[in-house]
Amino acid sequence: MAKLLQVNHLRTTFATSTGLVRAVDGVSWDVEEGETVALVGESGCGKSVSALSIMRLIAPPAGRIESGEIFFKGRDLLRLSDEEMREVRGSEIAMVFQEPMTSLNPVLTVGRQLTEGMEIHYRTQPAAARARALKLLEMVGISDPERRLPQYPHHFSGGMRQRIMIAMALACNPQLILADEPTTALDVTIQAQILELMRNLSRELGVAMLIITHNLGVVARYADRVNVMYAGRIIEQATAAELYANPRHPYTLGLLHSVPRLDEPRRARLDPIEGQPPDLTRLPPGCAFQPRCKYRVERCVEAPPLVPLDAAGHCAACWEAANIASASRVTA
Amino acid sequence: MRGVLGGREYRFRLAGDGMSETLLEVRDLVKHFPVGGGVLSKKTGIVRAVDGVSFDLHRGETLGLVGESGCGKTTTGRCILQLERPTSGTIRFQGEELTTLPPTAMRKLRRHMQVIFQDPYSSLNPRMTIGQIIEEPLKVHAIVTEAPARAERARDLLTQVGLLPQHAKRYPHQLSGGQRQRVGIARALAMEPALIVCDEPVSALDVSIQAQIVNLLEDLQGRFGLTYLFIAHDLSVVRHISDRVVVMYLGKVVEIADRTSLYEAPLHPYTRALLSAVPIPDPKLEARREHIVLRGEVPSPLNPPSGCVFHPRCPVAIARCAAEVPALREITPGHCAACHLA
Numbered sequence: 057m058a059k060l061l062q063v064n065h066l067r068t069t070f071a072t073s074t075g076l077v078r079a080v081d082g083v084s085w086d087v088e089e090g091e092t093v094a095l096v097g098e099s100g101c102g103k104s105v106s107a108l109s110i111m112r113l114i115a116p117p118a119g120r121i122e123s124g125e126i127f128f129k130g131r132d133l134l135r136l137s138d139e140e141m142r143e144v145r146g147s148e149i150a151m152v153f154q155e156p157m158t159s160l161n162p163v164l165t166v167g168r169q170l171t172e173g174m175e176i177h178y179r180t181q182p183a184a185a186r187a188r189a190l191k192l193l194e195m196v197g198i199s200d201p202e203r204r205l206p207q208y209p210h211h212f213s214g215g216m217r218q219r220i221m222i223a224m225a226l227a228c229n230p231q232l233i234l235a236d237e238p239t240t241a242l243d244v245t246i247q248a249q250i251l252e253l254m255r256n257l258s259r260e261l262g263v264a265m266l267i268i269t270h271n272l273g274v275v276a277r278y279a280d281r282v283n284v285m286y287a288g289r290i291i292e293q294a295t296a297a298e299l300y301a302n303p304r305h306p307y308t309l310g311l312l313h314s315v316p317r318l319d320e321p322r323r324a325r326l327d328p329i330e331g332q333p334p335d336l337t338r339l340p341p342g343c344a345f346q347p348r349c350k351y352r353v354e355r356c357v358e359a360p361p362l363v364p365l366d367a368a369g370h371c372a373a374c375w376e377a378a379n380i381a382s383a384s385r386v387t388a
Numbered sequence: 389m390r391g392v393l394g395g396r397e398y399r400f401r402l403a404g405d406g407m408s409e410t411l412l413e414v415r416d417l418v419k420h421f422p423v424g425g426g427v428l429s430k431k432t433g434i435v436r437a438v439d440g441v442s443f444d445l446h447r448g449e450t451l452g453l454v455g456e457s458g459c460g461k462t463t464t465g466r467c468i469l470q471l472e473r474p475t476s477g478t479i480r481f482q483g484e485e486l487t488t489l490p491p492t493a494m495r496k497l498r499r500h501m502q503v504i505f506q507d508p509y510s511s512l513n514p515r516m517t518i519g520q521i522i523e524e525p526l527k528v529h530a531i532v533t534e535a536p537a538r539a540e541r542a543r544d545l546l547t548q549v550g551l552l553p554q555h556a557k558r559y560p561h562q563l564s565g566g567q568r569q570r571v572g573i574a575r576a577l578a579m580e581p582a583l584i585v586c587d588e589p590v591s592a593l594d595v596s597i598q599a600q601i602v603n604l605l606e607d608l609q610g611r612f613g614l615t616y617l618f619i620a621h622d623l624s625v626v627r628h629i630s631d632r633v634v635v636m637y638l639g640k641v642v643e644i645a646d647r648t649s650l651y652e653a654p655l656h657p658y659t660r661a662l663l664s665a666v667p668i669p670d671p672k673l674e675a676r677r678e679h680i681v682l683r684g685e686v687p688s689p690l691n692p693p694s695g696c697v698f699h700p701r702c703p704v705a706i707a708r709c710a711a712e713v714p715a716l717r718e719i720t721p722g723h724c725a726a727c728h729l730a
Contacts, residue, residue, distance in 0.1 A: 098594040098595060098596060099594055213685050215685050216685070243456035243457055243621065243686070244456060244621065244623070244662060244665045244666060245456060245661060245662065245665050245681075245682045245686075246456075246685060247665065248664075248665040248679065248681050248682075249681055249682070252679075252681055270594070270595055271595075271667065272595070272669040273666065273667025273668055273669045273674075274667050275669070276667060276668065276669045276670055276671045276673075276674050277667045277668075277671070277674040296671045297671045297672065300669060300670050300671055300672075301672070310596060311595055311596060312669060314595060314596055314598070314599035315595060315598075315599070315624065315669065316602075316624040316625055316627065316628035317624060317668055317669065317670075318623065318624050318627065318651065318663065318666055318668060319668050319670065319673055322627060322628060322647070323628070325603055325606070326599035326602050326603055326628065327599065328596065328597070328598075328599030328600040328602075328603060329596035329597075329599070329600075330600070332564045332566060332567065332597075333564060333566075333594055333596070333597070
């Protein structure tokens with residue numbers, strides 16, 4: 057399959073009062089046509105900033121994309137003019153945000169918000185745009201779209217608003233949707249509905265998806281490939297099946313072991329990752345995870361590169377990846 | 389134990405074997421909030437946030453209270469702490485009826501029931517040092533009157549929750565989320581409470597930190613013989629920490645059982661759907677698993693459905709469910725469910 061999106065050595069920084077933060081520090085990953093890729097990690101790992109960098113929504117002057125390339129259908133988005141980039145946003149790459157409460161405009165009707173993009177990007181006539189908006193609402197499972205179209209966001213529940221966000225994202229037939237924690241603000245049963253909806257739509261319409269999440273369960277159910285991030289870097293990269301069966305970075309292993317699971321017998325104690333999440337202004341030398349790592353060796357003061365471990369493309373950034381393979385099998 | 393719920397008689401055998409003393413007894417708790425009842429407008433409706441909730445909490449156990457947002461779990465916790473005045477129902481804590489207690493007596497009693505909040509960012513005063521935050525309740529309740537002794541106690545509490553004595557001099561913004569939650573726990577512990585209401589204590593924390601806090605809560609329970617009411621929406625965490633679990637939906641209890649029976653043999657269709665909605669971090673298993681995706685959304689507690697409040701979304705509902713409110717019945721010993729089909 058062809059690469060739809062290819063991110064090469066992307067580095068995005070923010071100037072803060074306590075120093076320069078490398079929120080995304082030289083990451084490379086890609087998305088193939090029609091596939092679902094996940095960026096997983098905890099708060100501050102750089103997963104959202106990665107998505108915002110693709111959309112070129114990093115606010116200057118504090119934020120800056122320092123270097124790297126973002127190829128989308130062969131064009132480097134970082135080299136496009138502002139005009140050209142505006143054409144891409146919404147029509148070719150769309151975004152679904154975490155907070156359906158704050159990402160819809162409260163003073164515009166849902167209908168207006170759905171048609172705006174089409175009218176701007178494709179100069180669709182209002183009547184045609186309205187017809188498409190009705191169809192979109194139906195696609196995302198909102199009943200009685202005729203009645204719903206002239207309503208305002210506050211008339212809708214959280215789950216419904218997220219459906220509207222998805223409808224807006226689909227409005228211009230994008231090839232890629234960036235979904236930033238699309239279900240984190242929603243209840244479990246609604247989360248299941250929204251994720252099923254996104255998966256079905258992505259399959260039916262062939263839209264590729266980037267799911268950004270901290271929830272390893274969501275990733276297991278919905279992603280084809282996974283990138284695990286820690287302190288601005290990708291520390292492990294594999295297919296979902298491979299990552300869960302055979303985690304090779306101590307952080308991934310730690311994350312998987314620290315959550316209680318409903319399918320396993322209850323453990324007497326949870327096995328947490330010790331220590332605190334990293335402070336991006338004061339990262340340790342070498343591997344950012346080493347102060348919390350059980351497998352730390354002397355060499356960890358040198359930053360380990362993300363290297364392939366097998367022919368299938370499972371990569372990990374850890375000097376001890378070979379030893380962790382056996383450890384994960386013993387404990388699993 | 390016998391009681392009446394919704395005009396129907398039901399029987400509870402809520403005590404797990406060997407657990408004797410009832411620390412907290414909640415009976416037919418109701419909390420309604422008026423809507424639109426401002427100064428100028430007339431009252432337009434009633435939100436039935438908690439609508440007839442009964443359960444017991446035994447000394448030394450952890451009772452999980454789960455449900456989705458708006459199910460009334462937090463309001464139940466707030467009513468128990470008397471941060472909300474219940475509309476009706478009774479709450480007995482250590483044998484004393486809280487709903488009729490005068491404010492001064494309630495203030496004295498409150499030191500025995502503490503709370504840990506969800507958001508470690510907004511529940512600590514940003515202008516106070518960690519030491520001051522922990523010492524404040526000791527001072528207010530005149531538990532430790534000498535300042536040096538109080539400081540000493542605060543340092544000791546910090547060590548108990550896995551922080552360092554020198555953290556006492558810091559301010560909340562200098563700590564990470566997990567560390568702040570530890571401070572919240574130390575503040576609750578300072579009162580040497582019998583009961584701690586933990587309202588979503590880990591859901592705002594990073595995944596790698598959640599397990600640390602869960603382990604800490606369990607350690608402290610063992611060390612100080614604490615009783616927890618653990619309010620959460622994460623069913624995996626609730627299974628891990630709770631001895632028994634109460635499942636709520638739209639202000640009502642739909643199921644109560646000990647941990648093992650609830651998770652291995654759930655009786656209520658809502659509990660089953662909730663469990664199946666929790667994604668499991670294993671792609672192979674996920675592909676094989678049966679997922680019950682519920683139709684629709686949680687109805688508004690302003691205008692709850694007739695009969696069983698879950699019936700419009702229930703995959704197995706029958707005609708009776710729309711007409712008749714199911715009583716919470718004991719189906720197997722210690723396992724109660726409010727479902728006509730259970």
